[in-house]
Structures are given as structure tokens and as C-alpha cells.
Amino acid sequence: MTTMTDPPGRGFRLSQLIYDTRYRSMTIQVVAMILLMLLFSWLVSNTIHNLQNLGKDFDFGFLSQPSGYDINQRLIDYNSQSTHGRAALVGIINTVLVAFLGCALATILGVIAGVLRLSNNWLVSRLMAVYVEGFRNVPLLLWIVLIFALMTESTPAPSAFRGENPDSTMLFDVFAITNRGVYIPAIHFGTPFFDNGFFNWLLVLIVLGASIFGIQRLRHWATEKQEATGARPTTWYFILGLLVIPTAILMVLMGAFWDIPSLQGFNFGGGIHLRNSLIALWLALSLYTGAFIAEIVRGGILAVSKGQTEAAYALGLRPGTTMNLVILPQAMRVIIPPLISQFLNLTKNSSLAIAVGYMDVRSTLGGITINQTGRELEGMLLLGLFYLVLSLLISGAMNIYNASVKLKER
């Protein structure tokens, strides 16, 4: 009788962790993990230790303390008795404002410059090349400071507008361009539905949104009619009416009037004050990022096969129509992913605002607040968190857009 026995089980030996390929990769990962955790624990314990040495604690309580300083550009209520937290919020809104304005203008500049750089017109394409290379190859900070200096040094002070025969006069009697910024007329409401201007504007926006929705329905209807009968009904006056009339009626009801800037005391008063710091930062960010976007757009257009252009011309389309209907839509899927990076760059670069005294979140939370309270670590962590969240939001929104325009394969 024979009995089958299992081959003698060879026990697990420690050396297998290194020499046995079944275990080796696990060993390496475990060791790397331990080292990584040690590094982090060392960083944290070192920070705690150093803070203790300095006699400091880790506390976010400063955010609810009165800030004590003023901020010139505030889009929400704020004064020097408000909290550091609110000062940070004012800064955040200012950052978002300049990032939004910058992204919008940079996209417009970039697309135009990118398309024109491929122009057959020698002069136009060379001019665009000069713009792109000029802005791409000089640091952004220099552009910000240069534009700010130009605006401060070359424009008149408000005092030049004073007197019987002033040295300077207002542009069209409504715009005042001074070395403290540009004053433009504002719309105010005489009989507000709400006390808060923000809600009044929200109401106007809602009506405008409803009008645009109506216009889209009208276009849809016209297209259906065209497909059914072959003739497209004339709709432009309906569209114009829908766009203007409801909003206009609402504005009149609310007693809207122009608030034109005028000399008051030391400065101009009334209207909207676009500070030099905002304009310099906005223009510099837009021009700088626009140069990069131009290259991205150029690359995107070149990525579309030349045959597409030729085919479109063969169908009798004009160059402008070809670009808008054939080339750009196809170029978009190449353009958008790098465009997202440029938007993120612009947003983060807005922290250079400190160079011209624009009160963004870097200047309020990351500058004055940290300086007055001595909470560097807490402030910088919050600042980092804010930029992280903002970048993720922008990137998320752009990725949704990207998914909607990318090549749909069936």
C-alpha cells in the first residue's frame, strides 16, 4: 500500500522576501511606504517641535479677531472692524474677480492672435509673432510692474482736472483716466426693489437669462420651420426686442440712472473706480497668458488636416466661415486640455498682485493678516487650500466642457 504524501512543505523563509519574485515587489512597496510615513511623521513632529521652541501654538482663532486694517477694493461690506476671516473673504473675491476677467480677456486675445499668426498677410502674422514672442519670453512680474508704472506716470493726477482751464478733460465727459485708476459711469437704482444692490442686479440677470432662453426657443422654432418649409422666417427684430425690451422695462421700473464720476474733494467720486492695480494686473495677466494661448490655438489649428480646409473651399465656403464652422470646432479638442493649464496658471499668477498693491487673497490673508497676527503657518495653509480648491474647481468645470466638445466616436 502506498500512500501519496504531499511534497514536504518548505516553510516560509525570511530571505524569500528579497529573493522570491512573488514577494519582492510587495517588500519594496512596504519598505517605501514605511520610509514615506517616517518622512511625513518627521516633518510634522519637526514642525510641532519648532513651533514649541518659538513658543507658538497652532490656532485658527485669529480669523474671528478684528482685522484693524482697511482694504481699498471691496466688493462686499468690509471695514477695519471686520474680522480677519472677512478680510480673507474680500481678498478671495478680489482674486476670483481678476482671475475671471483675466481668463476671459486672455482667451479672446489668444484665439485672435493664434488665428492671425497663421494669416497669409505677412505683416499681420509677423506682428502677432512679435506679440507672442515678446510676452512669452519676458517674466510676468516685469509686465505687471511696467503696465502699472506706465499708468501711474503717464496719466494726469485728479488735480489736473480742476479749475477753469484744466490741463486734462474727461473722455466723452463720462470717463476719467487718472493716475489713480479709471473712473467709469455706473448704473444705480433709484427705486430699488431690494435695499441690497446685489439682489437688484440678480433680478436683472434673471430677466436677461429668461430673455436669452426665449431667443434660443425662437431660433429653434425658426430652424424647424426652415426644415419643414425651406424658408427661414426673419427673426432678427424679434431677437433684438426680446433681448432689450424686458430688461429695459425692468430697469426703468427700478429707476435706473447713470452715476457719472465727478471731482469730489481730493479724488473723483461716483461711478465705478477701476484701480490702476486692478487694470495693470488684469492687462498683464491677460496679455501674458494670451500669448501662450495663442500658441496653443495655433497648434490646434495646425493639427487639423489641410484637406479639411481644401474640402470646405471646394464646397464654396469662405475663409472666415471655414475657420468658424470647420477648423476651430475640430481644433477645440486639441486646444482645450492645455487651455485648462493656462487658466490655472493665470489664476495662480494673480498672486503677483502684491507687486502693485492689488488686494487679493495673497495680500490680505497671506500678507497683512499673517503679518499682524504672526500666524504664518495657519495663514499659508489656508492660502494653499484656497488656491487648491479654486484650481480644482476651474479644472473640473473645464473638464466638463472638454467632455462636451471632444470628438464623439460612434
Next chain:
Amino acid sequence: MKKTVILGALTVAGLAAGAASAATLDDVKARGNLNCGVSTGLTGFSAPDANGVWQGFDVAVCRAVAAAVLGDPMAVEFVPTTGQTRFTALASGEIDMLARNTTWTFSRDNDLKFEFVGVNYYDGQGFMIPKELGVSSAKELDGATVCIQTGTTTELNLADFFRVNNISYEPVPIETNAEAQQQYLAGACDVYTTDASGLAATRASFEAPGDHVILPEIISKEPLGPLVRHGDNEWGDIVRWTLNALIAAEEYGVTSANIGELASAPGNNPEINRLLGTEGELGAMIGLEADWAQKAIMANGNYGEIFEKNIGENTPIGLSRGLNAQWTDGGLMYSPPFR
């Protein structure tokens, strides 16, 4: 087992690093020079001259400390700091001491964990405005655009002053004095506000100083003085008593002219003898040579000489002693006794 060893080693390394950072005096001696934080350039207080050598009232304190500790007034590495970077530079150990028109306040002393060693200039915040605007009082500044250095006490005082007087203003935040000067001269702001001494120093560097007036209101107390990190009391004592030595030297009539003679042999004034190290053991008590104060005074002269040479009435800045005279002359300068 292995992990414990690594953790243990890390702990030891961390403790060693912590202990090393506590003894600033040893660090300075080992390094052979003093890292001193100064402003980025304010004529009379701290600015490099035509040869690139830092000169000024605040700079003199750094040189005196370097002379007392290292025996060489030139063994100073000057680190220009702005209103915003100065405290981080000091807290992180990038500089050993800060001598930069910094106001001694409660929160800086306690919350920011610094140690002010004394006052080298009693100041107050003022306003400068072009004469042509015809303003004679700060209360008439309703609606004015004001240039202000951010991260300073002046920024907070300004907000309080305008709030209390119920008038409005438009702050233009800027980083450095040079930038403020450029903005102010370009007319981008109507008013420049900072410590009155800083205004005088700035105005002195203008092409036409007479076109600008400093308004009579002084809206705050700004005791300016050098400071060090909290927690290293020995180092704090050295900087404190170096400053006191300069002040006491003026009181006792010890000048750079007669110090050689006075220090050669003990005289009949025991306080001068102890100050100059010809009697007693004061130097050893703070871990320095016996002639530490003598070297400190020889670096730039006594407090009065430093004042006259850099910011006094015969300089373009033209500040009178005022509050900064010796207590014997009706001022606030008062050194505790050397005994």
C-alpha cells in the same frame, strides 16, 4: 527594532537642532559675522552709501553689537527686509537681530514671541502732503488717497484715526519706502503716512523738500527699537546692554574722541570704569570680553554722536533730539545703571 533606532536618531537630531538654534551668541561667534535685519533703504536710518557700505542710525546699532560680540564693527551681514518679511526673517533665524524702525507693541512682544531690547528712537506717526493742496490739518483729509506701507503699525493706526474722526480715505498699499516715495511724487497718492522720522528722512531725499509739508498731527506713539527672538535670554541681554551702553556713554560724557583715554586706566567715576571694563566683571556676566562696551562705543560713537551724524539737525534729515534727548536734558533716553 530598526524603526525605533531611526526614530531615536531623528529625535536626537531634532533636539540637537533645537538646542543649537537657542544659543545665538555661539552661532554668531562660529559664523564670524552678525546677520542683522534692516529696512530696504531709508536715508539716515539704514541705506547703503555710494561705496555700498550700509550707513545709518539703525545700522549703527547692528555695528555696535557686532563690535561688542566679535570685536569688528564691519562683521555684519545686512539683510534688507520689508514690513512684511521682517518678522518671518527673525522668527526663522535668518537674522540674529532686527534693527528696522520697528514699533514695540504688546502683540509683537507677546503674540509674535519677540523680545524688544529697548527703544532707540521715540517716534509717532505723521502725514506728509504737497504744499499746493493747501491742507493744514490731518482732519481735512476726508476722501484723500493715502500711501501706506503694509504690515506695519501705521496701517492699523491710520484705519483707527480715520474711523474715529469719521472721515474716509482710500488706502494704497505698498511694500517699501522707495516705492511709496515714487508713488507719492507721481501724485498717485495725496498723502504719505509713516513714522514722522521716516517722513523727514524721505522728504530730505526729495529734489524740492520745501514743496511738501508734514502735518502737525502725530496720531500715535511709535517707540522704535531693536528686537530679537523670544527664548534666548542671553542673546537678548547682549543686544539690550549694548544699546544701553551707547545711551549711558552719552550720559557719562564718553565719546569716540575721549574713550581711548578713559579706557586706558580706571578713572574716578566708577560707573564709567565698569562700563569700559577697567573695573568689575560686567563683560564676563554676559559672556563677552571685559572691553565689550568700549568696542561697541568705538564703532560709531555714543548714542548722541550716532544721532547727530545720521539724522541730527545738521544732516539733511534734520531731526531735533526732542523726546530722544537724554533724561538729564528733558528727554526720554535713560539707561539703567551699569553696576
